[in-house]
Amino acid sequence: STQVLRHGVMVVGPSGSGKSSAWKILLEAMTRCDNVESVPYVLDPKAISKDELFGTLEQTTREWTDGLFTHLLRKIIDNVRGESSKRHWIIFDGDVDPEWVENLNSLLDDNKLLTLPNGERLSLPDNVRIIFEVENLKYATPATVSRCGMIWFSEETVSIPMLFAYYLARLRNVPLSEQTNDIFATSGKEFALTPELELQREAADIVKPFFADDGFVVQCYKEAGECAEHIMDYTRIRVIDSVLSL
Known part of the structure; x- marks a missing residue:
């Protein structure tokens, strides 16, 4: 309902709380319900410069060069490949920093x-939504926040047992050679019971007791959070990914 009322939405919550999965599942569900193709574009605004994101104006020739975001928006507006018949979500995955997000305030109102x-003006089409996927609003200004709908995810939204159950289910049912970070890449697929998958299922049965409430993995997770020193910022999803990558 938030994305119906607002064309700008902020999805706020810690890493591993289900933010990315939520919007991916919602887009997939909307596509199946109304048969309108949904196209997401995920941008990391901190990985590129402000000029690379929005574009640059050559001072000598006064020639304008689109940035990544303006190129996407212009492509949708120009309807080169039938974009007007699709649903488009542009997702900014990273901190909402005034250095770049202030440029979007007029677009969000x-x-x-x-x-x-x-001097050129680009109008946001009705079939486009701007999504900000952020951990917190520490750097966001009231001018930006007030223009967006807010959806908050608690760290308890996705519990540790739920994460363990998910990883074990993937280990049992999806060959390692087919696994990706995209939850829909293997969603709904049934894989043949190959020797590779048989070995994975045997491994899942062996390690399952270690993932119990008082199991070895849970104890290690608690130790990592409470006692260990960390070079990088501690997040539970990083710890769990590190353990399961072994």
Whole structure:
């Protein structure tokens, strides 16, 4: 309902709380319900510069060069490949920093206009939503926050037993050679019982007791969170991924 009322939405919560899975599942469900193709574009605004994101104006020639975001938006507006008949979500996966997000304020309000340095204005089509997937709003300004709908995910939304059950189920049912970070890449697929998958199921049965409430893996997880020193910021999903990668 939030994405119906607002064309800008902030999905806020710690890593591993189910934010990415939630919007992916919602898009897939909407596609199946109304038979409208859904196209997500995931951008990391901290991985590229502001000019690479929005574009640059050559001071000498006054020639404008689109950035990644403006290129995507222009492609949808121009309807080159039937974009007007699809649902488009542009997801910014990273901290909402005023350094770059302030450029979107006019796009997020009721005017839905992005004004470029060359004077050109791009209007946000009705079939486009701007999604911000962030851990917190520490760096966000009230001007940006007030223009967006808010969806908050608690760390308890996805419990540790749920994460363990998910990983064990994937180990039992999806060959390692087919596993990716995309939850829909193997969703609904049934794989033939190959020697590889048989070995994985045997391994899953062997390690399953260690994932019990008082099992070895749970004890190690608690030790990592409470006692161990960390070079990087501690997150539970990083610890669990590290253990299961072994």
